[in-house]
Amino acid sequence: MQSMQRLLLLGLFICTTFIVAVPQSMASQAAGETSATSMTPSENSVSFNVKDPGEIYVTETVLEKVVVHSQEKPWITDALLTLLYTIVALIFIYTVRHYWFTFNRLFGTQRHPYIDVDTANWPTVTVVIPAHNEEKVISHTIEALLESDYPANKFRIMPINDRSTDDTEAIIKDYAQKYPAKIRPVFRSAGKPGKAAALKDATRFIETEILIVFDADYIPGKGLLKQLVSPFFDPEVGAMMGRVVPHNVGHNLLTRLMDLERSGGYQVDQQARMNMHLVPQYGGTVGGVRVSALDSVGGWDAKTLAEDTDLTYRLLLAGWKTVYQNRSECYEEAPETWDARLKQISRWAKGHNLSTARYTLPLLFNRHASLFEKIDGILLLGVYVMSPLLLLGWITAIILFFLGEYLMFGVISLLVLTSFGALGNFAAFFEISAAVRLDSCRQRIRLLPLNIINFLLSMIAITRATFAFMLPGQQFRDFWEKTERFRRKL
Amino acid sequence: MWQPFAVISLFGLTLALLILPLLPAIIELRRKTDATPLKVVQDYEVDIHHFANHFRSYIHSNLQTLLHTCHQTGEPHSDTLQDGISYIVLPDDAKPVFSKKELHKKITQRLFACTGTLYLPGDMSYLSEIYTGNTLHGGDNDIYRAVLSEKDVEFGENSILLRWLHAENIVTVNNGCTLHGRVSAGQLIHFKHNSKFERLHAPAIEFGIPQNNTHQVTETIPFKLEDYKGKIYVSGRRWLINGNFNIPDNYQVDADLVVRGKLNIGNNVVIKGSIKSHKDLHIGRNVLIDGSTISINNIYFDDCCQANGPVLSEKDIYLSKSCYIGTKNQAVTINARHIQIHAGSVIYGTLWARHGGEARIDTE
Structure with a gap:
């Protein structure tokens, strides 16, 4: 398997070099040819190798002019061409990555090393539910957790109410009174707001070995806790992630597209990373963390909007593994309005980009991560940077077109087609198709072309968020940024 | 005169070309033929007894009265249930009754249920479930689909289990058996000789006779x-x-x-x-x-x-x-693609060989 991976990596490198280098030379050649053929013959022309003397004349003067013309191409054109080829090469790398993951899921060996643990001395667990104005959903989550088959004396539920202005606090207090031994709530009224800060505060009260996090809109099944805890029997595992499944799929176009996107992300992307010993990502909900691992990397970072990505990378740098369990599924509520969706993805983009800035270089020089973990980790960090780059690629291509550069030649034409025709690459669509097939849902695949709407809007939102992230003081916010809930209150 | 028509036609054709590939998506969006959430088994538990529990409730709801009557009268009873499953209910300690066709083909498709101890002859294939309120003694070279015993089960030599087996007390496996699927026991699963297995669960699973020379505390x-x-x-x-x-x-x-x-x-x-x-x-x-x-x-x-x-x-x-x-006090899970276990070893809890396991007892 490893030699196969090495072979693929080598192929990827050769292809990338080919794509970046060959079109450059072809472009130069093309520019020269165009100039030469457009020249008019002059009096002192010396023709050679000419079948029809009236057709093509190559003169010493012309040749000089061709050379001068090539050299005189404005520097801006060269710069833009280099930029465009770099962007297309990056897109190509992500395309290969998507295909690699998808083929691995379809034909590779699947790893589920911990899912079958059913009898063991289960460790102690605290299930944390950060909540801010979650009156519509929090009781569902608590009720579901109370039905868990995890040994009753081994787990506690810790809802964290952070300055809710609705009935969330009253609901939590009510449950805490009914189940005083099981539910240990935390009420926050001061300090930095936000999920990461809430988790940081609550972790101080945790005395158990494992910490499981559910967002307040999740509905865990009876046996889910055991499944989420089982990877922690592995002393190398610092965090684990389960699969998120939207339950409000049929609500509208957006929820249906979200369902497709989640399928691709979890069923293919995350599980492929797990299969290939790469970097599955802790997603901040339906997942857990080993408390000793968390302590060893300095606990939660309250200054980030993506405490999940941040933790994944800090654990990786410290030699801990994050694992993914595709069969540990839990229902969530997908955003039902475009506004909520765009806010959600903007938040993710800001948080993720902060991690990109923080951890790209440390990961590159890390002594614990393998070469493949480094490559995958860096590519994963770069996913939200690709949207603005893609937009930049479009703008560059348009400018180059008006500067008279002809880009549609050779291999590059195929890449240009996929890069610009499918908002990045077709591989993402292929990945979703494979995920839907693996989920045995044959009809919903028909919605695939409409996903371009989701991709386009997300791309714009991510680009805006990325630029906002670069502005001073925009990286951290002092208020709760969360997705709007649409469920009816119990 | 033709110009506006040409423009409209061109516009219509372009629109049609644009919409055509989206047509299946638009139809699916309107009809919602596949708009339900993915099935997440909310009450999923990694419970090896799942099939046994399900079958026990099936027996209780369909054959409880007949089993009671049969126990009282001592007469076997054979019929077909509403769901189309043929069955035979046997009195205590009776030998099963087969039709000529079954004896000739050495295959029975009927469900066997018995309140007492059940002795099964060898060289038969039982392609429906077997229920016994007491102990089941299987013959050699038998093939079973599934077995539920309220006490013990003893498999004869070279028997094959196709799907699952549960005994409330002890399961004894003789030489050359192959146990596909799940096997569970309330007290003990005992492998007397070489056999093959997949998924086992019991407070104790013994391979051969447990030895006394287990881990010795030494100075470290x-x-x-x-x-x-x-x-x-x-x-x-x-x-x-x-x-x-x-x-x-x-x-x-x-x-x-x-x-x-x-x-x-x-x-x-x-x-x-x-x-x-x-x-x-x-x-x-x-x-x-x-x-x-x-x-x-x-x-x-x-x-x-x-x-x-x-x-x-x-x-x-x-x-x-x-x-x-x-340990006796702490059951655990042992899980791998293949598992090979030699004589004298004991597993407390669950043993799951995903691609098959082997008890190597007689080669020592």
Whole structure:
């Protein structure tokens, strides 16, 4: 398997070099040819190798002019061409990555090393539910957790109410009174707001070995806790992630597209990373963390909007593994309005980009991560940077077109087609198709072309968020940024 | 005159070309033929008794009265249930009654239910479930689809189980049996001779006769971290080693050990924590591991080892003679692609060989 991976990596490198280098030379050649053929013959022309003397004349003067013309191409054109080829090469790398993951899921060996643990001395667990104005959903989550088959004396539920202005606090207090031994709530009224800060505060009260996090809109099944805890029997595992499944799929176009996107992300992307010993990502909900691992990397970072990505990378740098369990599924509520969706993805983009800035270089020089973990980790960090780059690629291509550069030649034409025709690459669509097939849902695949709407809007939102992230003081916010809930209150 | 028509036609054609590929999507969006959430089994428990419990409730709701009547009258009763399943209900300690066709083909499709002990003849295939309120004694070379016994089950030689078996007390497996699917017992699963299995669960699973020469407490030397400076990265209780590692004989390690290479553990070693290796894990004689034992590759246990936590391998596990996995008070899981277990070993809890396991008892 490893030699196969090495072979693929080598192929990827050769292809990338080919794509970046060959079109450059072809472009130069093309520019020269165009100039030469457009020249008019002059009096002192010396023709050679000419079948029809009236057709093509190559003169010493012309040749000089061709050379001068090539050299005189404005520097801006060269710069833009280099930029465009770099962007297309990056897109190509992500395309290969998507295909690699998808083929691995379809034909590779699947790893589920911990899912079958059913009898063991289960460790102690605290299930944390950060909540801010979650009156519509929090009781569902608590009720579901109370039905868990995890040994009753081994787990506690810790809802964290952070300055809710609705009935969330009253609901939590009510449950805490009914189940005083099981539910240990935390009420926050001061300090930095936000999920990461809430988790940081609550972790101080945790005395158990494992910490499981559910967002307040999740509905865990009876046996889910055991499944989420089982990877922690592995002393190398610092965090684990389960699969998120939207339950409000049929609500509208957006929820249906979200369902497709989640399928691709979890069923293919995350599980492929797990299969290939790469970097599955802790997603901040339906997942857990080993408390000793968390302590060893300095606990939660309250200054980030993506405490999940941040933790994944800090654990990786410290030699801990994050694992993914595709069969540990839990229902969530997908955003039902475009506004909520765009806010959600903007938040993710800001948080993720902060991690990109923080951890790209440390990961590159890390002594614990393998070469493949480094490559995958860096590519994963770069996913939200690709949207603005893609937009930049479009703008560059348009400018180059008006500067008279002809880009549609050779291999590059195929890449240009996929890069610009499918908002990045077709591989993402292929990945979703494979995920839907693996989920045995044959009809919903028909919605695939409409996903371009989701991709386009997300791309714009991510680009805006990325630029906002670069502005001073925009990286951290002092208020709760969360997705709007649409469920009816119990 | 034709110009507006041409423009409209061109516009219409362009629009049609644009919409045509989206047509299936638009139809699906309107009709919602596949708009339900993915099935997440909310009440999923990793419960090996699932099929047995389901079948018991089926028997109780469909054949309880008949079983009672049969017990009182001593007469067998045969018929077909509303769901189309043919059955035969037998009185206590009766031998099953077969039709001529069944005897000729040596196959029965009928469900067998009996309140007492059931003695089954050999060389038959029972392609429907069997229920017995007492003990089931199987004949040699029998094939069973599924068996539920409220007491014990004893399989004859070279028998094959196709789907599942549950006995409230003891399951005894004789020579040459092949147990596909799930086998569970309330007290004990005992392999008398060589057999094959997949998934087993019981408070104790014995392979041959358990030996007394299990893990012996020996004097150990504390493992010194100072000797391995720069090789072992310590983070709390966890020691991380990027490469191969050997623990010499008679040492004691008070940590969780993660080795990203091969791990060789010498004889009489005590690990007061969990261990994990990325490559093969070789465990010497008389080793005690307090926590879990995990490897991405194969795990080899030498004689008389004791592992108190789960044992998980992404490849194969080989248990030599007299190894104990789990304890009487703490059941655990041992899981691998293939598992080979030799005489005298005992597993407490769940044993799951995803691609098949082998009890090697008579080759010693």
